[in-house]
Amino acid sequence: MAEDLTINGVSLATYAFMLPDISGVMRAPARRGENVVVPNRHGRIKTIGKRFDANEITFSLWVVGADPETGKLPTKQEELEEFFARRDQLLRLLYSDPMVLEYTRPDGHKVQARGEVVDVLDFTRRRDEPMAQVSVAIELTDGFWEDSATVAQEITGTSGTTVEMTEFAGATAPMSDLVITVFGPCNNPEFSHGEYWVKYNGVVNAGHQLQIDVGRWIVGPGTGTLWQPTVANIEQGRPGPWFELDPAVDPFTVTFTHTTGQSATATISGRRKYLSP
CATH class of the missing domain: 2.40.30.200 (Elongation Factor Tu (Ef-tu); domain 3)
Structure with missing residues (x-):
């Protein structure tokens, strides 16, 4: 082509x-x-x-x-x-x-x-x-330039699970307009990547979802059972967006920690970004 x-x-x-x-x-x-x-x-x-x-x-x-x-x-x-x-x-x-x-x-x-x-x-x-x-x-x-479609990386496992961000492979620019979705049950979910980390201090019950829009600094109930998560429960590791994926970080992974006591699932979705087309 x-x-x-x-x-x-x-x-x-x-x-x-x-x-x-x-x-x-x-x-x-x-x-x-x-x-x-x-x-x-x-x-x-x-x-x-x-x-x-x-x-x-x-x-x-x-x-x-x-x-x-x-x-x-x-x-x-x-x-x-x-x-x-x-x-x-x-x-x-x-x-x-x-x-x-x-x-x-x-x-x-x-x-x-x-x-x-x-x-x-x-x-x-x-x-x-x-x-x-x-x-x-x-x-x-x-x-930056970006893809027209979003991609989503699933992370499933017990506390401390580390996943390579294969869905975002090929990006060359930092990605900060991401949406993290946590599927209940999950307690105190935290996501870390390089020097960035974001944590929600609270319980996401079974059937509920927690959506963290890291670029717009808002939280919501996603598409699960309606509830009211609060921004006051968010902690972050660096100023600026709550969380960011940087393809220059090696290894290009995210670590998912929580206190659920069993396996939990979350997704990170967004568009791949590029410094040059």
Whole structure:
């Protein structure tokens, strides 16, 4: 399968919109924040726990007054009219809200990101020619690319069970908009990964569920029997999101501890994230 980049479903690999170089699309975000300068000391003191910044990608493409599927060129006047129609279509795409970019890898894997144009569009065109080259700068406000579908990793076992996060394998960016679902009976469930851990101090009875939305800092009863878990019972190991999966952590595992006295089950669900498409 050929590589492709689309904006809101419109391909930039057609006869009307041609993207010959995707180097700028491959850009990965930097971490934000500064290391600390100490007087009379060489170098700097590293600030730990820096978060990733928004990502800015750039690319240059051709806009051509041609049929996007067949490449058929009409008469000269019609070419010019078609060019302006395609240019206007591109402008509507680039300034749409929301703007969703989707990149297709050669193996068919698709990743997506939301963005907005952050620089003035510069069209390079000769007079009376039915084509132009335009440079675009788009900020990916969330910083990362992600899968369009969620995955879920099941963890079942007695206290201290450690599971490799195979469902999230292949990710290259931290994942913090996760949902942890605990299925009762389970007492005082805790999940740890690297320096991150989150714990709910309380009992999840049989037939009940506990959903911990770690990115939005909320808890709920899931789809089980209705009950009212409380945020006050949550403890976390680090500031920021309650929990995060980082593919740079080796081994890429999560440890599930609890005081149930028997086997318990939980799932961690979310979308795999990527620093670059």
